[in-house]
Amino acid sequence: MHQKRQRPTTGRITINDVAERSGVSIKTVSRVLNNEPSVRPSTRARVEAAVQALDYSPNPSARGLAGTQSRMIGLIYENPSPNYLFRTITGVLEACNGAGYALSLQAPSPDEPNLAESVTRFVSQSRVDGLLLIPPVGDVVAVLDALEAIGLPYARVSPLDGRPGLGVSVDDRHASAQVVAHLTGLGHRRIGFISGHPEHGATQSRLEGYRLGLLRKDLDFEKELVVEGRFDLESGRRAGAYFLDMKNPPTAIFASNDEMAAGLLQFALERGWRIPEQLSIAGFDDTPLSRTLWPPLTTVHQPIRHMALRATELLLEHLDIHNHAAGARLGSRVEVFDAPLVERGTTAPPRA
Amino acid sequence: MHQKRQRPTTGRITINDVAERSGVSIKTVSRVLNNEPSVRPSTRARVEAAVQALDYSPNPSARGLAGTQSRMIGLIYENPSPNYLFRTITGVLEACNGAGYALSLQAPSPDEPNLAESVTRFVSQSRVDGLLLIPPVGDVVAVLDALEAIGLPYARVSPLDGRPGLGVSVDDRHASAQVVAHLTGLGHRRIGFISGHPEHGATQSRLEGYRLGLLRKDLDFEKELVVEGRFDLESGRRAGAYFLDMKNPPTAIFASNDEMAAGLLQFALERGWRIPEQLSIAGFDDTPLSRTLWPPLTTVHQPIRHMALRATELLLEHLDIHNHAAGARLGSRVEVFDAPLVERGTTAPPRA
DNA sequence: GAAAAATTTGTTAGCGCTGTCATTTTGAAT
């Protein structure tokens, strides 16, 4: 029935078909595909028409094999909150789609103790052109060192250290101070603070912001008004137990993330407190949670999606510029985003 | 300084190096790498040792170009809840890591109206071996038709139709009936129901389960006790407004997802109702939300991570078996998972 | 112990593209 055909092992359209149809060599087609200069506009148009007509799209494997790029970037994550990851991915994909890159996702398996090794393995197995690092992976020095040893470009979201490289971050300190300003503006003078996980980087700067906010209003920093949490619900509840049982409890409590604020709120409601009348609560991050709680939470909005988008753009820009020079030093560029306060229902003036 | 070397354009180790070191041909190395049979155990061992020693990992691009597989699967999503996506990805990656596959993520851009076209483009640009489809993408017939036309294998999570193919699902109907059984067991006889988005597939089966549950206790299905929601917080609040204002409100309300339950809870608390004393509430999905709310929500646990893991395994199994036959018909196999009831704090006996 | 069958291994030709370098064409400068 079927005659054994000569060439076409795959039915797919190749660069040859495009070249033939537009009457140029495959190399010229390749030039057009890669936006190389020195192609006459008229030929470029002809080639593009052929591409269009044949609905051709280049084979990434062939490109990857012949060239130096794979047009794929990787995102490695470890224990993020679902919301954080979701917003990040959304932003990354926006940037990727715009630039014709694909996204490969990877999470180190929990039984792999050495993160740097995991990352290296992932990179060597998947041959991504670059990596996007989000906390806490982006804060592990060993990982960064390993990547630089290999010469793989990366960009970081919310880097903590001053290490040079590509990245985006938010001014946690400033935003925290704003929260305190909001609270003092309402009339609060006794403001509790729930700090975060000591190993998480934002913890320190948010605490600093809290102190800064107090300082600006000439309020004393009182050690007993600060509790260390773990960025989770439970530690918010524990902090609640601590604060609400004080002989002279604060009139407002600033939890340095939403989860802990939720725990605190939950605990206070359970105890029969009325929020925000008897106690103002503020959070940080503006996760969807903050709108789901009742009353909805006053918090700081983190432009996570946008940050991820921008970080990806920085990375891709770098890749496009240095697509030939493999080990090109990453320029250093960190963009800082605003994290605005969102006033909702958990903050109000203290009872007179 | 540097002498121009002969061959090594990339510093990377190739199959040739492994072949040389183990004293066999590259084809034999290839056989070992791909777990092909008819390699003598002793040679296999020798090759594996060399692989190990050289820390070699095959170039995916070369494999993809030469062979018929890319060892990459794609996951396409559209408007999932962050939690759903997160748990899904976790499961998918577990399966991928175990099998040496990579995961490429893609979301159709919102300004692309034709989903089937988006999917086709993604597939042809990324050359994935197979696709994992989650709701609602997996329910779009045009997408499935397009994939079958191309001959790309896929597996679905929670397929609604009876279309043959690979998939995993949960018995929504049974689980819903269980919720009703729980409520009636507590003594409730007047049970409200908030159904879901009419276009979302689970909606119908959860409603059926509700009816079934009533039937089993010889309770009448009353139309006025069913409200149509949209699976979001706001519709839960609206449903709350409806139910709480009834002359004879139900003593228990079953919301067919957690978000709506949260909205209802929020609204009821706002109105000053005491939960669960005055009103029992049950949800569906067991999102983290359900533990964050106060009181914590009684709900149905969906084993999303596990389902995604299993769906991926089914897909990969298929790929491994049919890795040569491109258009091999997908076998039909749908595994059904249990969705157990989780009793927490929002359900209690009605007031006497 | 030779022939036949089964098993294991090797040889070679691409897969579809990009990089290198050679060649042709074009435009500017005599």
Added chain:
DNA sequence: ATTCAAAATGACAGCGCTAACAAATTTTTC
């Protein structure tokens, strides 16, 4: 016109691997 540089295009060799087939080796059979 003629020369020459610059711009545009093309020819061709791989990139590292797998598929198809060929060859060598081992095992089985009588």
